[in-house]
Amino acid sequence: MRFRPLRGNAPTSVTEPAPASDPPPAMRAVVFDDVGAPAVLHESTVPVPTPVLSELLVRIVAAGVNPIDAKTRSGAGVSAQLPSLPSTLGFDFSGVVVKAPYESHPLPPGTPVFGTVPFPRSGGTYAEYAVVPSLSVARKPTSLSHVEAAGVPLAALTAWGLVVETAHAHEGQRVLIHAGGGGVGHFAVQFAAYFGAHVTVTASGPNAAWLRELGASVVVDYRTTRFDEVIADVDVVIDLVGNVHGDTGTRSMKVLRPGGLYILVPTGSWPDFAAAAEAAGVRATSFKVIPDGGALATIARLLDSGAVQVYVDKVFDLSDAAAAHASVEEGHTRGKVVLRVSDD
Ligand SMILES: NC(=O)c1ccc[n+]([C@@H]2O[C@H](COP(=O)([O-])OP(=O)(O)OC[C@H]3O[C@@H](n4cnc5c(N)ncnc54)[C@H](OP(=O)(O)O)[C@@H]3O)[C@@H](O)[C@H]2O)c1
The missing domain is CATH 3.40.50.720 (NAD(P)-binding Rossmann-like Domain)
Incomplete structure (x- = not known):
């Protein structure tokens, strides 16, 4: 038995977030035009998505790679629920808020956050920017790097x-x-x-x-x-x-x-x-996982307190997404596989 208490109720960030700059019109993303082997994943330039009123636009620093990504790419998983191909995979991430729904939103531009897209309706984190429901994210644990945090959400x-x-x-x-x-x-x-x-x-x-x-x-x-x-x-x-x-x-x-x-x-x-x-x-x-920013905030506290750890086994560059999928498909990952998308 291991019973370690949560420590402290202090807000996870004590500094004012830096203002984020406007996003460019287009971005780098890894997409697939058809289902199949990992080689169907390729880099492309696509428009930066536009958030609707309840969503955040985030700049992705790192994306988690989950077995459901590989299953979906191969034509199983949630492939039937994705919008039409070509499509961008990736259901979780760590990054920085670029646009928030309103001026005094609790996660303003510049805030480091981690979370999920509207899983499983659409992917999108194998890209430099993604739109995410504001209720499916939480502040990134301050003790983790973005690469570590991207291994957490899903x-x-x-x-x-x-x-x-x-x-x-x-x-x-x-x-x-x-x-x-x-x-x-x-x-x-x-x-x-x-x-x-x-x-x-x-x-x-x-x-x-x-x-x-x-x-x-x-x-x-x-x-x-x-x-x-x-x-x-x-x-x-x-x-x-x-x-x-x-x-x-x-x-x-x-x-x-x-x-x-x-x-x-x-x-x-x-x-x-x-x-x-x-x-x-x-x-x-x-059982089916459901996006939940509130639970994620609790998990963030457990990570910051040291009661829980994330283990990142392998980190691939976004351009090596096919290799990351091949690794996950071997079925012997210790902890997590993560894609590095951009610099912090
Ligand atoms: N329903 C949902 O909402 C939901 C959500 C998340 C995940 N999932 C599914 O749950 C499964 C696990 O996900 P995951 O992300 O944890 O996968 P994962 O990280 O790829 O799991 C890899 C681990 O599985 C172990 N393993 C493989 N075969 C095993 C066996 N016969 N007995 C015991 N351990 C074995 C490996 O151990 P060794 O390396 O030691 O061999 C490795 O540590 C996947 O099928 C995933 O799609 C479902």
């Missing part, structure tokens, strides 16, 4: 939604998190431990020591050990793997206590999970 909001809002993590609760070493997993481990849960994770051996530092009590090496032979009676399984390449989801049913909760995260990876859960005598739900 993965940490997913972990928060799973651990806090769905599992209701609490003292003594026994939680199993599959893929604890990934982008979502490493935040989920820390949030669950922060709220006092007993955390077991599946991960490969090289990630074991690091995950224990983050708060895991037990690490099962999924490459050498079948987790369902060594774990039993957990209250909640947070399944970031599902039945995509194997039977992780099916075997998870066996390790839950009667009435325990199974949460399937990779969308569509196991259509019959509810029937399997009913047969096993456990509860089950899928």
Whole structure:
């Protein structure tokens, strides 16, 4: 168990933000004209988007790269929900406000912010500028660089939604998190431990020591050990793997206590999970991350207090977005992959 209090209620920024200059009419972006392999991603010059009244225009310094980006680029994921192609990918970012809805808006021009676009309706952060709903961003944690902060929003909001809002993590609760070493997993481990849960994770051996530092009590090496032979009676399984390449989801049913909760995260990876859960005598739900600037502000405080950390595994230049996707598609990222878009 690890229970570290939040420290301080001071505003995250004590200096007046610098005024931001007007954006140029056009910008550099990575777009794709058709779905396919990572090579479909290419640089282009596109118009800088115009915010509507409730939105901010932000200058993107760094963008997160998430598995949903690669799935969408390949024609799966949320590709059916995107506007027409060509389209710009990227659902989260860290950057600086350029335009705010009104003069006294709490996030005025010059404010460092991090957050999401209107996920999953449209992407847009693989670009020098993006328009974002003002309610889906928060002030960037002051202790993080933009590159570090860009690794946070989508993965940490997913972990928060799973651990806090769905599992209701609490003292003594026994939680199993599959893929604890990934982008979502490493935040989920820390949030669950922060709220006092007993955390077991599946991960490969090289990630074991690091995950224990983050708060895991037990690490099962999924490459050498079948987790369902060594774990039993957990209250909640947070399944970031599902039945995509194997039977992780099916075997998870066996390790839950009667009435325990199974949460399937990779969308569509196991259509019959509810029937399997009913047969096993456990509860089950899928999960979808929802943009939430308020939760992100709380997460920012946890990051600034040192209670939670982000681990950025690899950083690519915007022009190397295809290589970043290929890396994410290998499925063995520790923490996060980030694109550097522009200078701070
Ligand atoms: N529904 C939603 O709202 C939502 C939101 C976010 C993400 N997701 C989905 O959730 C999944 C996880 O996302 P992510 O961003 O955390 O992915 P990620 O960062 O790419 O995950 C990589 C991690 O997965 C681990 N892993 C791979 N196979 C494993 C296995 N069989 N058992 C245990 N660990 C395994 C790897 O561990 P090793 O390197 O140690 O092998 C690596 O650390 C993705 O499918 C993503 O699309 C869904």
